[in-house]
Amino acid sequence: MQRVFFTRFFSYMEEISRLGSIRRAAEVLNVSASAIDKQLLRAEEELGVPLFERHPRGVRLTSAGELLMYRMRAWQKDMRAAAFEIEELKGLRRGEVRIAVPQEAVTSFLPQALSGFLRENPRIFTSVRVAESDRVRQMVIAGEADFGLTFSPRPLPGVSVLRELPFRVLALMPEDGRKSVSLDRFFSRPVLVPDATSHLRDVLDIAAARAGVELAPVMTSNSLELLRQLVREGCGHGVIAVCPDAFEGAGAGLAALPLRGAALPDLTMALISPRDSSSALASVLAKRHFELFIDALKG
Structure with a gap:
């Protein structure tokens, strides 16, 4: 008809x-x-x-x-x-987009990805929830977030993976002019590590096991920012996950260094959205922005 x-x-x-x-x-x-x-x-x-x-x-x-x-x-x-x-x-109404992300994505990557979207869409209200990767996926499935970023291992049932981006795990140390650090030297100092809610802890456990080193952290925390500040204060070494093409440095007084002799497992960030569900315009615009941002980094 x-x-x-x-x-x-x-x-x-x-x-x-x-x-x-x-x-x-x-x-x-x-x-x-x-x-x-x-x-x-x-x-x-x-x-x-x-x-x-x-x-x-x-x-x-x-x-x-x-x-x-x-x-x-x-x-x-x-x-x-x-x-x-x-x-x-047309700007006659205000939209809203809800994003869920893990702490590991907050350093460098998320501010760069979000800043362009916020500048281009000043009338869209954006809320960001920080949660562990597995919780991010559950929030997307439950409709608590329009889309999310996660480091959860594959497969990811219940969601659609829109994009993937490799991240690199680096040693976080006080700045001393080094360009890299051996695994032995890294573990010779007190180690400040994330707790089990972060996939960075899994990476460290695997690296220590492969090197035959017993991981005996002096402190664990679910706050990566707290651990970073304690490394700056000279309390020990830590780790950080970065997207190489979006990383702007560890910050004043800190260095993010490759770990020599460490067979670190891959860490991949996934951009995920609900499966088989319609999305409001604000969510569509935000997801498309993140897709293009990731494509540009990979391209």
């Missing part, structure tokens, strides 16, 4: 199904009953099935008619949502 015919016919079907009579629907719509009946017959001919059962006392939707009405109502709802989002795009 043509779109204009479809829209007009939808209003006819709604009134006919509500009133149970073509004649009464014609009176309400101020259209001749014969005109409505002709359009109904035309639609049934094009679809190849009857849409109404005709009885002496009126008409009633068939199963095919019920299905068509359901689909047409969904189409109308989608059109209203599209009109709403177009108003958002």
Whole structure:
């Protein structure tokens, strides 16, 4: 059916199904009953099935008619949502986007990715929740976040992976002019490590096991920022996960150095979104921005 015919016919079907009579629907719509009946017959001919059962006392939707009405109502709802989002795009309304990220992504990568989006979309309210990677995935599945970043190991059931980006694990040490550090030297000093909520802890445990070194941290914490500050204070060595092409340095007084002789496992960040769900315009714009940002880094 043509779109204009479809829209007009939808209003006819709604009134006919509500009133149970073509004649009464014609009176309400101020259209001749014969005109409505002709359009109904035309639609049934094009679809190849009857849409109404005709009885002496009126008409009633068939199963095919019920299905068509359901689909047409969904189409109308989608059109209203599209009109709403177009108003958002024109700046007539404010959008909102919710992002969930792990702590490991906050250093350098997230500020760079977010800054461009915030500058380009000043009317969209953006909220960022920091959580452990496994929790990020659950938040996306539960609808608590529009999309997220995670370092959770594959597979990732329940979500769609939009992009992936390799991260590198580096030793975090006070600045002393070195360009790299051996694993032996790294473990010769007190080690400040993330707790089990961070995948960085898994990387350190694996590196120590492969090197035959017993990992005996002097402190653990779920705050990577606290550990970074304690490394700056000279309390020991730590680790940091960075995207090489987005890393701007560990900060004043600190150095992020490659670990020599360390067979570190890969760490991959994934941009994830809910599977099989519609998204508001603000979320679509934000996800697309992150996709292009990651593509640019990889390209």
